[in-house]
Amino acid sequence: MKTIPYPVSEKRVMWDSLHSDEIWPAYYLSKLMRSGIITTKELEGKHVLDIGCGASFGRSSKSDYIENSHFIAQLAELYVGCDISGYVLAEARKIISVYPLKEKCALVLADAKELPFADGSFDTVIMIDTLYLLGNDAFSALKECTRVSRGQIIITAFHSDGLDPTIPTIPSQKGKEYGTITQKSWSPIEQIFFTKEQMSLILDELGLNGKIFVLTNHEYDSLRSSEESYPSATVNELIVVKASKRP
Numbered sequence: 074m075k076t077i078p079y080p081v082s083e084k085r086v087m088w089d090s091l092h093s094d095e096i097w098p099a100y101y102l103s104k105l106m107r108s109g110i111i112t113t114k115e116l117e118g119k120h121v122l123d124i125g126c127g128a129s130f131g132r133s134s135k136s137d138y139i140e141n142s143h144f145i146a147q148l149a150e151l152y153v154g155c156d157i158s159g160y161v162l163a164e165a166r167k168i169i170s171v172y173p174l175k176e177k178c179a180l181v182l183a184d185a186k187e188l189p190f191a192d193g194s195f196d197t198v199i200m201i202d203t204l205y206l207l208g209n210d211a212f213s214a215l216k217e218c219t220r221v222s223r224g225q226i227i228i229t230a231f232h233s234d235g236l237d238p239t240i241p242t243i244p245s246q247k248g249k250e251y252g253t254i255t256q257k258s259w260s261p262i263e264q265i266f267f268t269k270e271q272m273s274l275i276l277d278e279l280g281l282n283g284k285i286f287v288l289t290n291h292e293y294d295s296l297r298s299s300e301e302s303y304p305s306a307t308v309n310e311l312i313v314v315k316a317s318k319r320p
């Protein structure tokens with residue numbers, strides 16, 4: 074597999090510094106499997122790319138949920154995780170060094186909007202809990218997901234319904250509104266939120282056929298295990314996209 078060095082950028086430094094405060098594990102795949110939206114078929118025996126992978130190779134200490142990277146690695150033939158943060162990948166490497174499935178795992182430092190992989194390199198491309206953090210780069214990142222996939226693309230995003238009206242929206246720099254971009258005054262991150270219709274137009278523009286599921290917070294929360302004491306969804310309904318290229 075060809076990899077290219079990824080230069081130190083302002084964005085990379087920002088993510089390193091955010092992770093040095095906190096690394097968020099997420100259990101979305103485990104939960105979506107419980108809801109029937111994701112099945113083992115999309116991952117079993119596949120070469121899988123996990124974009125914005127973080128360091129999710131564990132299990133919840135409070136429930137039976139499995140963290141996303143571990144969930145994928147258990148089923149896939151090859152797990153490749155990529156992330157913009159060298160800090161978080163160093164943490165992931167520490168965990169992987171004693172990980173029973175380490176032989177089939179690789180980690181790559183890369184920006185989602187410019188992936189260092191050849192066209193059609195992966196059977197399944199996954200981007201969980203990451204798209205909303207990409208702001209104006211979200212469409213380029215989705216284009217890259219499409220380019221490097223030869224099969225399924227599975228993405229989670231957040232719906233723009235229920236966005237706090239006191240948070241200012243900022244205009245899209247690309248001259249095209251793919252979603253609503255907001256930035257909290259205290260945060261360095263531009264976040265992007267979508268309606269189902271916007272997501273459907275994006276899939277169309279990328280030449281993808283797929284299903285868009287919108288889970289209300291209530292539906293999403295109902296997938297939570299009773300032992301979990303922290304809130305799972307943030308403030309908006311969850312969007313789950315399962316798509317593949319049009320034949």
Ligand SMILES: C[S@@+](CC[C@H](N)C(=O)[O-])C[C@H]1O[C@@H](n2cnc3c(N)ncnc32)[C@H](O)[C@@H]1O
Nearest residue numbers: 099125126127129141156157158184185201203
């Ligand atoms: C909320 S975490 C989700 C981690 C993991 N997918 C999970 O579900 O546990 C978002 C991750 O996206 C990464 N990230 C942010 N911007 C990125 C970009 N432009 N390219 C690649 N990764 C990015 C962050 O460093 C962080 O690890």
